Structure formats: structure tokens, C-alpha cells
Amino acid sequence: xxxxxxxxxxxxxxxPAKLLSYDAILAELGENLIKAASGREALxxxxxxxxxxxxxxxxxxxxxxFEMAEIIRQHPRFQKTAIIFISGVHLTDLDNWSRxxxxxxxxxxxxxxx
Amino acid sequence: xxERLHRSDEALVGRKVLVVDDDVRNIFxxxxxxxxxxxxxxxxxxxxxxxxxxxxTPDVAIxxxxxxxxxxxxYETMQVxxxxxxxxxxxxxALIAKAMKGDREKCLEAGASEYLAKPVNTEQLLSALRMxxxx
Numbered sequence: 001x002x003x004x005x006x007x008x009x010x011x012x013x014x015x016p017a018k019l020l021s022y023d024a025i026l027a028e029l030g031e032n033l034i035k036a037a038s039g040r041e042a043l044x045x046x047x048x049x050x051x052x053x054x055x056x057x058x059x060x061x062x063x064x065x066f067e068m069a070e071i072i073r074q075h076p077r078f079q080k081t082a083i084i085f086i087s088g089v090h091l092t093d094l095d096n097w098s099r100x101x102x103x104x105x106x107x108x109x110x111x112x113x114x
Numbered sequence: 115x116x117e118r119l120h121r122s123d124e125a126l127v128g129r130k131v132l133v134v135d136d137d138v139r140n141i142f143x144x145x146x147x148x149x150x151x152x153x154x155x156x157x158x159x160x161x162x163x164x165x166x167x168x169x170x171t172p173d174v175a176i177x178x179x180x181x182x183x184x185x186x187x188x189y190e191t192m193q194v195x196x197x198x199x200x201x202x203x204x205x206x207x208a209l210i211a212k213a214m215k216g217d218r219e220k221c222l223e224a225g226a227s228e229y230l231a232k233p234v235n236t237e238q239l240l241s242a243l244r245m246x247x248x249x
Contacts, residue, residue: 043138047145047157063139071139075146 006032008049012042012056012068013086022055022086039063043071051081058087125247126240127152130173134164134191135180135209140232144178147236153243161191168201176246178239180232181210181221189224196225205246209234 009031011022019035026033034049036042039060045051054072058065065085072078131153135141138159145155156171158164161183168174177195181188188208195201208226210217211233221229228242 040138043142044159047138047141071142075142076149 006030007052008032008034010034010036010042010045010049010051010054010056012036012039012054012060012065014038014057014060018057039065039068042068046072046078053082053084055084055086058085123151123244125244128154129175129247130154130156130171131243132156132158132164132167132171132174132177134158134161134177134183134188136160136183137180140180144234144239147239148243151240161186161188161194164191165194168195168204172200174204176243177204177206179206179208179226181208181217189220192221192225207239207242207246 009026009029011019011026011033013019013022014037016037019037023033023035031052034045034051036045039056040063042054042056046054056065056068065087069083069085072081072083126148131148133141133144133148133155134157135144136159141157141159145157148155156167156174158167162185164177164179168177179188179192183191188210192206192208195204195206205227206225208221208224208229209232210221210229211231213231218229227246230238230242
């Protein structure tokens with residue numbers, strides 16, 4: 001890959017307003033930003049596109065970020081893909097903590113404020 | 115042991131498999147297993163997409179077909195595929211959830227080479243693939 005080739009950043013959130021704000025924040029990176037409104041849509045994009053970083057919301061209906069990270073990680077093609085969680089999830093909840101710790105050693109975590 | 119494992123995967127390495135399922139989670143899980151064994155995985159989320167992929171990719175060696183799909187189900191898709199003479203020798207493994215009596219016959223009649231129950235047992239799937247790809 002040449003140095004000036006753009007990489008794909010996949011942003012996953014069920015709330016369109018959040019996707020828009022990530023878009024506004026990340027636009028200055030000058031990379032190629034791809035939006036997905038659900039885990040399902042994100043997986044479909046991953047199957048067809050090379051993605052450098054997945055930025056995703058933890059709490060989403062149907063398939064949440066934890067489940068998605070597990071599915072992505074078990075695939076040999078995505079074992080080294082960077083996954084960054086954006087979380088407003090309540091980390092005082094024990095169940096969430098244990099699920100988080102199982103995937104966190106391979107993923108980054110970014111706290112969503114408010 | 116390792117050598118034997120390696121040898122048994124010779125039938126799989128580099129071969130093209132088309133995975134047809136409307137649930138992207140199943141596609142992900144299946145392609146994880148198959149790519150780990152060195153197979154080249156193509157995917158389709160609908161029967162129509164599967165047929166289009168087969169028509170444009172002549173070297174697909176085998177198809178894994180989910181039966182329960184909206185719009186065009188696996189039976190219908192397999193019937194269309196088996197009507198095309200150029201796919202006469204293409205093996206199709208049908209995957210079916212909540213298998214009922216008579217489903218097996220229905221699958222074979224529609225053009226499936228073999229039939230496996232969902233959730234798919236990995237070893238069972240791999241030995242079916244080895245068998246059909248070895249011929």
C-alpha cells in the first residue's frame with residue numbers, strides 16, 4: 001500500500017446523529033469513512049471491504065458491540081483489525097465488566113461522555 | 115498427527131466455496147472455519163445473488179446453501195442452479211435448521227448433493243467438503 005492511499009475506517013452506531021458526529025470529528029483525518037447503522041450492516045461491509053479500524057458503539061439493539069467484536073475476532077482475516085469501542089455503557093454492571101474484559105485485551109476502549 | 119491433518123486439508127486448500135445465507139452472522143462463522151482451512155470464500159446473502167455469483171465465477175468448486183431464506187429459498191435456488199448444464203457437476207451442500215421429516219428428500223430432489231443440519235458441526239462439515247471436493 002502506498003503512503004498516500006486512504007484507509008477505510010468503519011463506524012458503527014445505531015443512532016444516526018452519533019454517526020454524523022463521528023463523521024464530523026474524523027473528517028480531518030482525510031481517510032475514507034464508512035458508516036453502518038447496525039452490527040449486521042457492519043459485518044456485511046467487512047465481508048466485502050478491507051477495513052483498517054472498526055469504531056463501534058457498545059450498546060446497540062439486536063447485536064451489541066461485544067457480540068460483534070467476538071464474531072469479528074474469530075475470523076482469521078480480522079484477527080489484527082483494530083477495534084475501538086465507544087461506550088456509554090454502565091461499567092458498574094458486573095456482567096458488562098466481565099464481557100468487556102474478555103475482549104478488551106485485543107481491543108481499545110473509548111468512553112462516550114454523556 | 116499434524117502431517118495427517120495437513121494432508122486431509124489438501125482437498126480444501128485454494129478451492130473456491132460459495133456460502134449462501136441470509137444471516138450475515140452465519141456467513142461470518144462459516145467463512146472463519148473455511149478460510150482457516152485455506153479455502154477461498156465467496157459469499158451471497160440471497161438466492162439471486164448466489165446465482166449471479168456462480169454465473170460470473172466459473173471456478174467455484176462447491177456451494178454451501180442455507181435453505182430458509184426470504185424471497186427465494188434454498189430449494190428454489192438449487193433448482194435454478196441445477197437447471198443450468200454448466201453447473202451439473204457442482205456439488206451443493208444444503209444446510210437446514212429445524213430439520214423435519216422429508217426435508218432430506220426435498221433437498222436431494224431440488225439438486226443438493228448432501229444435507230447437513232444447523233447448527234453446523236464443524237468436523238461434519240469439513241468431512242463432507244473433503245469428500246465432495248476429493249472426487
